[in-house]
Amino acid sequence: SISQEAWGRTVTMLTYKAGRYGGTLHKVPAPHTSRRCSACGFITPGSRQDQATFVCKNPGCGWSGNADYNAARNILHLYRMGHALVPAAGRAVVRRDKRVKPATAR
Ligand SMILES: [Zn+2]
Numbered sequence: 001s002i003s004q005e006a007w008g009r010t011v012t013m014l015t016y017k018a019g020r021y022g023g024t025l026h027k028v029p030a031p032h033t034s035r036r037c038s039a040c041g042f043i044t045p046g047s048r049q050d051q052a053t054f055v056c057k058n059p060g061c062g063w064s065g066n067a068d069y070n071a072a073r074n075i076l077h078l079y080r081m082g083h084a085l086v087p088a089a090g091r092a093v094v095r096r097d098k099r100v101k102p103a104t105a106r
Contacts, residue, residue, distance in 0.1 A: 011025070011027070026079055026084040026085075027084065027085040028075055028078035028079050028083050028084055028085060029078065029083060029085065032074075033071045033074040033075050033078070034048070034067065034070075034071045034074075035047060035048065036074050037054070037056040037058060037061060037063055037070070038063075038070045038071075038073035038074045038077065039056060039061055039063035040056060040058050040060070040061040040063065042056060042057075042058040042061065044056065044057035044058060045057070048067055051067065052066060052067055052068070053065075053066070053067055054066070054067040054070040
């Protein structure tokens, strides 16, 4: 059902709803957000055991948990690291907030 979603409309609605309640919507680059381990940062093949389960294959890590939760942590990490996209430009720019230390993203 995700592939059939009208993402432009979803972004418009989320922007509207977030603004209505005093928030803002930020987009981050999607590549590897579902395949990267949010605990150690490694991207290893086969870490998605099924749709819902993420198990890190890094021998020194082995973190496991819900795959959506893992992806959400990666997305938050990208945002906190200043990798938010500017929707009008459609490209990534670095807008690092000096108050947020990278370590707090984990
Ligand atoms: Zn890991």
